Amino acid sequence: MTATNPLPAAASIPAAPGRPSHPETDPRLEAQVSYGDVRELRGPLLVLGDVDGVGWDEFATVETPDGARHGLVLEVDRDRVTVQVLESTDGLAPGEVRVRFAGRPLEIVVGPGWLGRVCNGRGEPLDGGPPVTGTTTMPVSGWPLNPVHREPPHEPVLTGISVIDALTTLVRGQKLPIFSVPGMPHLTLATQIAAQATSKGAGFRVVFAAMGMTHADIAYVRDRLEERSAAGELVLLLNAADDPVIERILTPRIALTIAEELAYVEGHDVLVIMSDMTSYAEAVREVSAARREIPARRGYPGYLYSDLASLYERCGRIRGRPGSVTILPVLTMPAGDITHPVPDLTGYITEGQIVLSPEVDARGVYPPVDVLSSLSRLMRSGAGPDRTREDHLDVAAQVMASLARARQAAELAELVGSAALSETDRSYLAYQGVVEHRLFDQGADELRSLDDTLGRAWAALAELPERELTMLPTTFLDRFLSARTETP
Amino acid sequence: MDAMTATVSGAARGAREHGRAGVVIRVNGPLVEVEGVDGIAMLELVALGPARVTAATVAIAGERATLQAYEYTGGLQVGDRAEATGRQLSGLFGPGLLGQVFDGLMRPLSSAPIWLTADRAPAIEDAETVARAWRFAPTAAIGTTVSPGDVLGVVPDAGSVEHRVLVPSDASGVLTWIAPEGERCVVDVVARIGDREVRLGEPWPVRVPRPFRNRPAGSVPLHTGQRVLDLLYPVARGAAAAVPGGFGTGKTVLLQQIAKWSDADVIVYVGCGERGNEMADVLDGLSQLVDARTGGRLIDRTVIIANTSNMPMMAREASIYSGVSVAEFYRDMGYDVVVIADSTSRWAEALREFANRNGDLPAEDGYPADLASELAAFYERAGRVTTLGGAEASVTVIGAVSPPGGDLTEPVTTDTQRFIRALWLLDRDLAYSRHYPAVSWTGSFARDVVDLGSWHVANGDPGWPVRRARATALLAEADRLSALAEIVGPSSLPGHERMVLLGGRLLRDGVLMQNALSANDGFCSAAKGAALLDMVLTVVDACERLIESGVAATTIEQADHGLVLRAREETGPDDADAVRERSLEALRLLEELR
C-alpha cells in the first residue's frame, strides 16, 4: 500500500478559527516544527521521541520521501507522541520520516462546494475536478449538540419505498440503520433511498459515505446516483476496499461535518448514508489491537459504543433552525448474527433498525425487509395526522400485528399442516402472501406515493375477517376498507 | 464566592491554599497524568491546561497522580499547567434544580451554548445559577437550638414541591441569625448557626451519600401507573429496581412512563450515555404534560441530568452520582423521590474504559474487578429513611441495563441482580411481537411482593394478593399449554385447557399490554388496573362454566372478545367503574352463547 495522496486542500488550508475554545491568538497554532526521531512503527502507529509542545488529538502530516501521509495524535507521554497514520505505516523507514503537527485537530473546509462532487475517503476529488474549497473550516470530530437545543424529530422523510414508508417511516433528524448480511441487496436499497428520498422542506441533500467498498460496488453506486449528483444534490465520499483501512475512520466524520454545515448553516435536510459500518468498525478494531488495548467482545474495543455514538449522535435538528441531519448507516452482520458487536451496539444507539432477511429474499421479495424485527422508533412522531396520513399509524400497527399472527399461523401450519388450521388462521396465511407481494415487493427503481402504499396496505388487510382488525377504529374501516365500501 | 469553592469534605483539607499547581506529563484521551501538584488528594478536582478542563484525581503515586478528565482533552500538551482546586466534584444544591436540565457534572445545560465545547465553568460557578433570585421565607426563629435536617425556611416558587432550606448535616446549635423574608440568591447567606453560615444553596460532593437517621421497617408500594408492574412485579418506595433488556425492547419507554406517571414527589431522570433525541423528547413531553396531583407541569417536579452518548465519557460516569445526590437532597426535605438511570450499562462502560486505559487488571469482559462493589454502592443509595429532620422519605432507584447481545449472563446484568429488590426483565420476543411493555413473566421478580401485598390488604384492596397469584398462575399455565398446543395442535386440547389459552391471551392483551402513546392507556390507576384484571379473571371463570355446560370451545374462542380487549383503551385512565360495567356486559354476552 503506497497511498501518498495529500489530503484535500481543504484539510491543509490554514484554518479559520473553527474551534471556539482555541482563540486565534493561541501561539501554539503557529508551531510548525518538524520531528524526525521515530522510535517505533507498529501497525498503523508511529511513535516519535523528543517531541515538545504537541497536544492530544492534533492532526499531523508525515513527510516521507514519496509524499505526505496524515495522522492523528493518540497519546502524548512526556516527550513521546503516538500518531495513528491514516494511510498506514507500510513502507516507512524510521530514518526517512519527518512529522509536523498542525496545532489543532483535523479540520476540513465546509460549504456548498462539496455538492455534486465525487471524492475519496479523505475528501480528495475523484471526479477530475479541483480540490473542494470554501471559506469556513470545521473540526471533523464535531462537538456534542447540547440536548436542550435539540428539536425532537417529527416530520417524515419519504423514500418512495412502500415497506419503509408504511411500516418503518424515516423521520427528519433520525438515525435508522439497515442491518444486512453479505449477499443481500442492501446497496441497491441504500442507493434507491439515496436517489428517491425527499422531505417537505425545499432542498433535500444526500451525503453518501462508502467505506471498504469493492470497485464494482463503487461503480454501481456512482451509476445509481448519477442523476442526483448531476443535480448538485449529492456528495459522494468513496473509500474503496483496497484504500487505506485507517482512512475509514475519517470518512464518516468528513461526511458528517459536511452534512452539519449543509443542514444547520445552509438549511437543507441532509441524509447521510454510511456503508458499510462493519468495515469502519474493523478499522477501529485494528487501531485498538495495534495499541494492545484490552478488548471487550470479539476483539472490538470497549469504547466502540461511544465511538459509534460519536458518529450516529450527529443526526438531529436544532431548535429554531431549518435543516436536519438524518443518518442511515448500512452494515453487514457477520454470519447474519444480530448479536455481533457492530449491529448490537448500533442498535443500542440508533432509533430503530431496518433488518434485511435472506428468507424474505428467497421468497423473491425486494426489498427483503424482515418487518417484524424492523422498527422505526420515531415513526410515531413522524407519521400520522398532519405528518403523513391520519390512518397511517393505525394501519401500520394493524399490518404488523396481523403479520405477527400470520407468522404464528405459518409456524403452526408447518407443524400440524394447514388443513388443521382454523379458517381464521388460513385467512392470515392468505394475508401474508398479499402483503408481501402487493405491498412489500417493489422495483429497484420504482417510486411509490404514500397514498399508493397505504392503499396497498388496506387491500392486504381486506383479506382478513373484519373482526380481526381490532386496531383500526371503525371510522377508518368505513372509509378505507375496500370490502366495506364495495358491499354496503 | 470563596466559601463556595472551599473544600466540602475531608478531602484535601489543610492543603487548601490556591495556586497549588503542577504539570501535565501524559495525555491519553480522558486519562491524564500530572506531576508536582503539592498535597493532591484522591478525588480532588484539577483544572488542566489553558481551557481549564476539569479532571478528578483517581490515583496518586509519589509526585505523580492519575486523573480522569471530564471533558475532551484535545490540544492538551505535556507541560501544560495542572492546577489543584481543593474540592471534589460537587453540585450546587439549592432552589433552581426542578424543571432544569444539567450535564453529568451538574452544570445547567439551558445556559450552555448549542455546541458543547470543553471550556465551560464548573457547576458551582455557573453565572446564571448564581445570579438568579428566589423568594426566601424563614420558618425558624432566632435563638432556637437547631440540629441537622431542621427546616430553616422555605422557597415557595421553586418547582412543584415546596423547597425547604435545611440545617446542613455539619451544623447545629443556636440559630443566631436568619434572613427576613425577601429575595435571595443561591450564594447568599440565609442563616447563621453559631459561626456556621448557611447559604441558600450549598455545595455537596456528589460521590458522598447524604446522611440520614435510620431505615424504618415496612414496605409501601410505589405506584408506577404501569399495570404489569403494579399488579405483578411491584416495587416498594425506597427499593432499587433494574430493567435489563436488549436494544429496542422498551427500557426507555418504560422508564419515561414511570417518570411521567409514578406517584413520587420528585423525579430525577439521568440520561446516561444514551440518545440526545430522547432527552429532547423527555423534556418536551414533560413540559407539555400536566401533573394531575399539583395541577402544574410534570417538568416542574423533575430534574433531568443529560449526559448523552456523544458527551464526554467520564462525565457519564459522574452523572449517576450527581443524579442520586439530587435525589437525596429532595429526600432530606421529606419527599419521595425516584431516580431513573438510563442506562447503567453505559456508566459501567465508562468505568471499564478508564480502568483499561489505566492498565488495571481486567476481570470479566474487560470490566474492572470492583464493578460489583461500584454497582452495590450505587444501588445502596436507594432507601426509605427517616431523615435527619425526622421525616419519612425515600429514594427509589430504577436503572436500565443494556446487556451486549441481549446476553443476560454478562457481568453488569448478573452483578446488578444481586443488589436490587425488583427485576423487570424485558423480553425480545415479546417486544418483537409488539407486546409492550415487554416485561417477561418468566424472568422478572419482585422480592417485596409479600410485604406489599399486606400493605394493599391493609389499605383497601384485600383482594390484591389473590388476584396476583391467580394472574401469575394463569400466565404460567397458558405458557405450558401453548407449548403443548404447538406439538399437538390447539384443537386437540380439551375444552377447559383451551379456555386457559384464551384466558392467557385476554390477560396478556387486555391487561398486561399497555400502550405508552395512548391518552387512556398510557397511565393506569390502581383501581382501574385491579378492575381490568378482575374482569379477565371473571370472564375466564365464565368461559370455564360454559365449557362445563357443554358449549363448544371453538364457539367461545371465536366469540368477539373486543369488549374485554379494548377496555384498557376505551375507558379513562382512572375509570374503574366503566371497566366493571364492561365486565358485566361481557359476562352477559358470554351467557348468550349457551
Ligand SMILES: Nc1ncnc2c1ncn2[C@@H]1O[C@H](COP(=O)(O)OP(=O)(O)OP(=O)(O)O)[C@@H](O)[C@H]1O
Ligand atoms: N409501552 C410501549 N407502548 C408503545 N410502544 C412501545 C412501548 N414500549 C416500547 N415501545 C416501542 O419500542 C420502541 C423501543 O423502545 P425503547 O426506546 O424504550 O427501547 P430501549 O430498550 O430503550 O432500547 P435501547 O437499549 O436501544 O435504548 C419504542 O420506540 C416504541 O416504538
Ligand SMILES: [Mg+2]
Ligand atoms: Mg433506551
